[in-house]
Amino acid sequence: MKKILTLCLIFTITIGFAQSRFDKVEIKSEKLSDNVYVLFGAGGNIGVSVGDDGVFVIDDQFAPLSEKILAEIKTLSDKPLKFLVNTHWHGDHSGGNANMAKAGATIIAHDNVKARLLNPRRDGSYNPKEALPVITFNDKLNITINNEPVSVFHVANAHTDGDALLYFTESNVLHTGDTYFKGRYPYIDLKSGGSAKGYIEAAKRGLMVIDENTKIIPGHGSVSNKEEYQTFLKMLETIEANVSKAIADGKTEDEVKADASITKQYDDLGYGSGFINSERIRLTFYKSLKGE
Template identity: 65%
Template structure:
C-alpha cells in the first residue's frame, strides 16, 4: 500500500511539472475526418470537434493555457461559438480548458463520476452541468452522437463517443495508439475494465471507421485490434507470474512479459515498460 501511495505521489508531481510547462511552442494540428468532424492535436489528450448549423461540439480540451490556440484553430472551421464540451474523463490534460470554455458559455457534459472528481478541485465554471450514468444520445450537426460509459477502464468515469453518420469513434484514454496506456488504478481504473472498453469499442466500428484515440495519431480498426492483442498478451503473461507466486518487483523486472511490444516502441512514451508491468500486476492481483 505504501508503495502504491508513493507511486501516486510521484505521478502527481511529474504530471504537475508537465502541466506547468511552457505552452508557447505548442501548435494545434487539425485533421479533417469528414465534412464536419475534425481531430485536433496539441499537448494533452486528442480533441474531437464537430461543426455545423447547431454550433461547435468539442470533445476534451487539453490544458488551460492552450484554450486561445484551440479556439483559434476552431474558428478556422466555424464562426459559431463552442456550444457543448464533452469530457471523456477527469484528467487535467483533457479538462484543463473547462473553466475557460465554461465562462464563454459552453455547456460542459461528462459522466457522473467526472463531476464528482472535478468538484473537489475545480471552480464552478469548470464543472459539468449535464451528467449521465450509463449512456446518452445527442443530436448535433445533422447526426446522432452515441455516448457510452465504460466501467472501471482508464478511470471510473470514462466516456466513449461514436458519431453514427460520420463513422468516427472518440475513445478518450481507453485507447493509447502505439503506446502503453495509463490505467489510473487510484481513480477506479482496472486492467480488465480497460480490456473490456477496447472490446466494446471494436463492436461499434468497421474497417472504415476513423478512430480518435486519447493519445497518439489518428487510428484504424487494425491498429485498435493490435492494441487489444497487446493488452491481452501482457495480461496473460502477468497472470502466469502471479500464479507462480511472483512478487510485484519480480514481475516488474521480468522484461519478457512486454518484450514483444517494447521492441515496437510501446514503452517510449509516458508509461514505460516497467510501469505497465507494475500496473498489470497490481490490478490483476487485486481482482
C-alpha cells in the first residue's frame, strides 16, 4: 500500500510540474502573408490560414495548451475552425488533436500518422477517437481554402514515416514540420521510420518548391528562408559524408559517437545546443547509415 501511495504521489507531482510548465507558456503569433500566420508556444510551430472560408491549422502542440492556442487564433479570425493537418504523429505536434476536433476541426494526416496514433501510448492507454485523423492520404493532397491552393505532400522516412510538408502557393509559405530544425541538429526518429537519407531527401524536396522570397515555418525555431534552409541541408550532407567515411574506415559505433571531429564544423556554430547534441546526431547517422 505504501508503494502504491508513493507512486500516486510521484504521478501527482509530475502532472503538477507539467501543468505548471504549460501555465507559463505564452502563445504568440507572427504574420507571414495577408492570411497566413505562425504561432509559437511550446512544441512544434503552428501554421494558421484565416479567411472567409474559415480557419485552417497545421499542428497543435500539447493538449494543455489548446485553450491558449484557440484564444490566440480568435484574435486572428472570428471564423470557425475547419481543418487541421498533422505534419506527423509526435505529441508536440498532435497532442491537442482531440481538443481541436471538439472545437470543430476535421483532422487530416498521412496514413502512417493515423496508424501510429492508433497504437497504445507510453502509459498503455489509447488516443480517444476524436484525436485521430478523419481524412488520410498516401502521397499528396491539395486543399483550397481562403482563396489559396495548399499543396500537402508526403516525404518518406525522414523525421518519421508519416511526414508532410505544406506549401501555401499564393502566400509563398512553406511549413516543413520536423523535417527542418532551424539552426540546430534535427531529431531523426529511427524507431518511427525516420532515416538520415530520407531526411536529406525531404530537405531537397522542400527546396524544390520554394524561391528566395519564400517564408519557411520550420518544425522548431524562428521563421526561416531559402538560404538558411540550404545551409541546413549542407550540414546534413556534410555529416552524412563524414559518418559514411567513418563506417567505410571500419569505425565502430562507439568510435563514431566519440569522434567530435565529425561534427566540429557545425558544433562550433551551435547546432548541438538544442534537443539533439553533437554526440547524439553522430550516433543517429551511424545507426541509420549502417542499417542501410
